[in-house]
Amino acid sequence: xxxxxxxxxxxxxxxxxxxxxxxxxxxxxxxxxxxxxxxxxxxxxxxxxxxxxxxxxxxxxxxxxxxxxxxxxxxxxxxxxxxxxxxxxxxxxxxxxxxxxxxxxxxxxxxxxxxxxxxxxxxxxxxxxxxxxxxxxxxxxxxxxxxxxxxxxxxxxxxxxxxxxxxxxxxxxxxxxxxxxxxxxxxxxxxxxxxxxxxxxxxxxxxxxxxxxxxxxxxxxxxxxxxxxxxxxxxxxxxxxxxxxxxxxxxxxxxxxxxxxxxxxxxxxxxxxxxxxxxxxxxxxxxxxxxxxxxxxxxxxxxxxxxxxxxxxxxxxxxxxxxxxxxxxxxxxxxxxxxxxxxxxxxxxxxxxxxxxxxxxxxxxxxxxxxxxxxxxxxxxxxxxxxxxxxxxxxxxxxxxxxxxxxxxxxxxxxxxxxxxxxxxxxxxxxxxxxxx
Numbered sequence: 001x002x003x004x005x006x007x008x009x010x011x012x013x014x015x016x017x018x019x020x021x022x023x024x025x026x027x028x029x030x031x032x033x034x035x036x037x038x039x040x041x042x043x044x045x046x047x048x049x050x051x052x053x054x055x056x057x058x059x060x061x062x063x064x065x066x067x068x069x070x071x072x073x074x075x076x077x078x079x080x081x082x083x084x085x086x087x088x089x090x091x092x093x094x095x096x097x098x099x100x101x102x103x104x105x106x107x108x109x110x111x112x113x114x115x116x117x118x119x120x121x122x123x124x125x126x127x128x129x130x131x132x133x134x135x136x137x138x139x140x141x142x143x144x145x146x147x148x149x150x151x152x153x154x155x156x157x158x159x160x161x162x163x164x165x166x167x168x169x170x171x172x173x174x175x176x177x178x179x180x181x182x183x184x185x186x187x188x189x190x191x192x193x194x195x196x197x198x199x200x201x202x203x204x205x206x207x208x209x210x211x212x213x214x215x216x217x218x219x220x221x222x223x224x225x226x227x228x229x230x231x232x233x234x235x236x237x238x239x240x241x242x243x244x245x246x247x248x249x250x251x252x253x254x255x256x257x258x259x260x261x262x263x264x265x266x267x268x269x270x271x272x273x274x275x276x277x278x279x280x281x282x283x284x285x286x287x288x289x290x291x292x293x294x295x296x297x298x299x300x301x302x303x304x305x306x307x308x309x310x311x312x313x314x315x316x317x318x319x320x321x322x323x324x325x326x327x328x329x330x331x332x333x334x335x336x337x338x339x340x341x342x343x344x345x346x347x348x349x350x351x352x353x354x355x356x357x358x359x360x361x362x363x364x365x366x367x368x369x370x371x372x373x374x375x376x377x378x379x380x381x382x383x384x385x386x387x388x389x390x391x392x393x394x395x396x397x398x399x400x401x402x403x404x405x406x407x408x409x410x411x412x413x414x415x416x417x418x419x420x421x422x423x424x425x426x427x428x429x430x431x432x433x434x435x436x437x
Contacts, residue, residue: 030140030198032105032140034103034104034105035104035105035106035107036104036105036106036107037107037108037109037139037198037199038080038083038106038107038108038109039083039108039109039110039111039199040083040084040085040108040109040110040138041082041083041084042082042083043079043080043081043082043083044079044080044083044087044106044108045074045077045078045079045080046059046077046078046079046080046091046093046104046106047076047077048076048077048078048093048101048102049101049102050101050102051076051093051095051101051102052076053075053076055076055095055096056095056096057073057076057093057094057095057101058093058094058095058098059071059073059078059091059092059093059094060091060092060093060094061089061090061091062089062090062091062092063089063090064089068080068086068087070082076093078091078093080106083108084108085108085138087106087108088106088107088108089105089106090103090104090105090106091103091104091105091106092104107138107139108138109137109138109139109197109199110135110136110137110138110139110199111135111137111197111199111200111202112133112135112137112141112195112196112197112199112200112201112202113133113134113135113137113195113202114134114195114202114203114204115131115132115133115134115143115193115195115202115203115204116131116132116133116134116204117129117130117131117191117193117204117206118130118131119191119206119208119213120213120215121183121210121213121214121215121300122215122216122217122241122243122244123214123216123243123244123245124185124210124214124245124250125181125182125183125185125245126179126180126181126182126183127179127180127183127189127208127210127213128177128178128179128180129145129168129177129178129179129180129191129193129206129208130176130177131143131176131177131193131195131204132176133195137197137199139197139198139199140197140198141195141196141197142195142196142197143170143176143178143193143194143195143196144192144193144194144196144203145167145168145169145170145178145191145192145193145194146165146166146167146168146191146192147165147166147167147168147180147189147190147191147192147208148165148166148189148190149184149187149188149189150187150188150189150190150207166180168180168191168193169181178193183210184210185210185211185250186210186211187210188207188208188209188210189207189208190205190206190207190208191205191206191207191208192204192205193206211299211300212299212300213300214295214299214300214301215300215301215302215303216241216243216244216252216293216294216295216303217241217242217243217244217293217303217304218241218291218292218293218303218304218305218306218307219238219239219240219241219254219291219292219293219303219306220238220239220240220241220242220306221237221238221239222236222237222238222289222290222291222306222307222309223236223237223238223309224236224287224289224309224310224311225311226311226312226313226314227277227313227314228314229314230313230314231283231284231313231314231315231316232279232280232281232282232283232313233277233278233279233281233313234258234277234278234281234287234289234311234313235275235277235278236256236258236275236276236277236278236289236291236309237274237275238254238274238275238291238306239274240252240274240293241293241303244293250295250296251272251296252293252294252295252296253270253271253272253293253294253295253296254270254271254272254273254274254291254292254293254294255268255269255270255271255291255292255294255302256268256269256270256271256276256278256289256290256291257289257290257291257305258278258281258287258288258289258290259287259288260281260282260285260286260287260288261285261286261287261288261310262285267280272296281313282313283313283314283315283316284312284313284314284315285312285313286310286311286312287310287311287312287313288308288309288310289308289309289310289311290305290306290307290308290309291305291306292304292305292306
């Protein structure tokens with residue numbers, strides 16, 4: 001036993017297992033009358049019932065002329081020292097007259113070891129546990145499988161005086177497994193797997209949390225199809241595993257792995273959808289695809305991979321003989337030296353959608369370049385125009401001032417702006433100023 005249960009719970013588990021072991025250890029309970037079981041490597045004593053200790057008794061072994069080496073008769077019983085598998089067989093004791101007194105079949109083996117136990121939930125409503133024996137006992141073996149919920153509400157404690165101990169139901173069609181139905185996803189359970197044989201019992205206690213052991217079954221209905229006119233694309237679709245209930249609160253996410261048949265490395269993508277488009281497949285080359293699932297909130301473990309599905313992307317219509325030769329040589333090289341990233345395809349085998357995307361990108365780039373050139377041209381023109389206006393305005397003012405200072409036809413102007421005759425030029429202040437010649 002590896003796990004521990006404190007207090008009274010531990011004692012109850014041990015007592016229950018001991019009682020079960022005691023009932024199973026009786027040979028009649030194993031459906032084999034006249035059979036005696038013994039421990040390998042120990043001394044085994046075969047009694048001859050109804051014979052007095054002082055009476056002479058002869059022991060014989062069916063199919064053999066002599067008893068095993070080292071055997072001895074003590075008070076009518078046959079003692080076999082350090083029994084081995086070679087000692088197994090049918091023995092009989094006889095009286096003085098050779099009459100048959102008793103026959104017994106000896107079977108040797110080991111007491112049970114602590115079983116190895118693992119549990120898994122393929123959905124959030126049930127979980128199953130499986131086990132294997134840690135010791136090859138060579139003897140008939142039975143298993144007692146029970147569980148109890150670790151944390152109980154007040155109502156559950158009142159309804160279940162025994163701490164909600166239940167049976168983990170075994171399925172005869174699936175030996176070594178049992179199932180707990182209607183479990184609670186957010187609860188914890190303690191499993192008790194007890195191995196019993198005619199020589200004793202051993203058990204293992206295992207604590208189980210649903211979130212930790214959830215592992216969906218693989219997705220179903222995987223379909224892979226080529227996409228017309230798309231040489232490097234494959235459309236992949238699948239369905240939820242039938243064992244997973246269709247509830248909005250418990251969704252799955254998926255991962256997809258694929259590779260060319262001649263490639264040994266897988267490419268992997270993750271998605272929450274039920275379909276995916278592979279965009280980097282090799283045109284004209286068969287691909288292998290698989291899918292697995294996991295709880296959407298990342299609880300538990302990924303499922304096993306689904307069964308393989310295969311498909312081949314369509315070939316490009318423009319395909320010359322020289323290109324086929326080049327591609328075949330490249331694929332042979334790829335098979336010899338696998339790479340995680342696929343090699344680029346020749347230009348004339350690219351995806352038409354990719355060509356269209358490149359052309360659109362180039363058109364948008366050219367549009368922005370032309371717009372930028374136009375804006376710059378307009379800004380330069382506005383700047384030159386404004387500079388020309390600023391340069392012309394002062395010339396007009398100078399010309400106007402010069403015209404204002406020229407003499408009129410009647411003479412020149414005095415300082416206060418009055419006109420005087422030409423003969424009055426040259427007088428003092430306030431008089432006519434001398435006009436220029």
